[in-house]
Amino acid sequence: MHKRDASEEMTIMTTRQCFTSIVASTVILFTTGILVNSSDAKIDPGTTIGIWLFDEGKGEIAKDISKNGNHAKLVGAKWTQGKHGKAVEFDGTNHVEIAASKSTDDYLNGFTYCLWIKPLSAAGKDHVRIIERNWHNPGIYIGPKDFFGSIVSGGALQPAVGQSRGGKPEVGKWTFIALTHDKNLLLLYVDNELVAKTKIGKPDLNNEHDGGSIWLASWKAPGWSFAGVIDEVGIFNTELSADTLKDISAQGFEKHMSAVSIDNRLTTKWGLLKTL
Template sequence: SNAEIDPESIVGAWLFDETNGKVAKDSSDNSNDGDLVGGAKWVKGKFGNAIELNGKDAWVTVPEIGPLEDFTLMKWFNSTGRVGAWRCFFNRDGWAAGYVHYQFRPDNKMEMAIHSNNPVRHPGWPDSDFTADKSILNKWFHLAVAYSSNDESVRVYFDGELDAEGKWGPLPGEFGPGRIGSWSGGGREWEGMFDEMILFDVALEEDDIQMLMDNGLDATLAVEPADKAATLWGKIKQSR
């Protein structure tokens, strides 16, 4: 039920609804604003606007975020190129214990990796039903990963449907300082668009993920109990 979604569990909400400027505002209370680098630009997206990255010199930098014991990271993505290459969704700078790397691999499979987790890369993912090959280009998809270091569990959802799950842990995940659409080590730039990238400090259930996917964050929070969502909802509306 939607009562599960507490605005205070939102660590960062990059809705990418700006129309100009070089800042991707974080709509949560945490001021994790992103900075546009290189050729990143605002375009029409899935909900309002989106960010478009060129696969070469464009990404969004984010400040220090985490470590988070439990998290859900979701977003809409539209890939327009670089099939068969590393393509980052959201990678912590560097690569050391607890750092999150969330990306497509050269084999076109999704990877959520946390350095020094057991195993580092969850082994269920090569068996994922989703392959980011040429057939998926220029289409919007929703991807969510829900992780609990306490339960040592992980679940992956494509378009709101459970895609893979398994035992994985035990480290909390550190997301920033990092980049949306690139990695500090280079060579993993995203070519395409992102919209509604939202990070929670809880492992959301499937119905919550589906509701956010179907309605977007604004509309989901608008139907929340009034007092709980009022502050964040008012803030999001002001930022438009």
């Protein structure tokens, strides 16, 4: 049997070190070049209630790409071009419905509702529905001059309709809207700018309207409906950071979630690499 001498052992060790260094450099360059722009803002998949890309472009079902399977049903709404791929258009008489489930009720200890909208006409009332669970709990609304977000807490609408409003809607312009809550503060973002902040306690759990389902662009009563386009809706059971919301708005959900997946795989590989 051939025995390795000291020079052969040294050559093997050097080769192994060089290989490890090359792989490590590749991982670092890949991570730096692709993922650093995300400001380390990530979504924990376990906090996702639902994500709807609205890229089907046909049929009456918009799939929830999360593991929860909260698929949405188009009720008279039409497919159109969106901010990222396809989207859904509303004329003020139709809506999209996401049926109530155990996961859609998971908003009491924090939540985020976010989506892209493009109004096709000015709101005719103080506020019309963009997205709403049950009745104002939670909900995001658009008025002629600004936006509004709310929950129901202590049996009352919080904040009152005339308070904590902000942002400026523009007909024909895409706008990214987000409403977050952390059991203490209700924050409303318009195009990544914090436009309203209200101190509000824990929301109530109400299910009296359509079992607590989530509707886009309408409510059960006529005259409060949104006319425009909605794209890429995301709902989470935690308050997403401003940085994460900024990344979502810049990249779209599909690219953002792919970047998170790549980052997670690289983290695993880096851990294995360090054992070489």
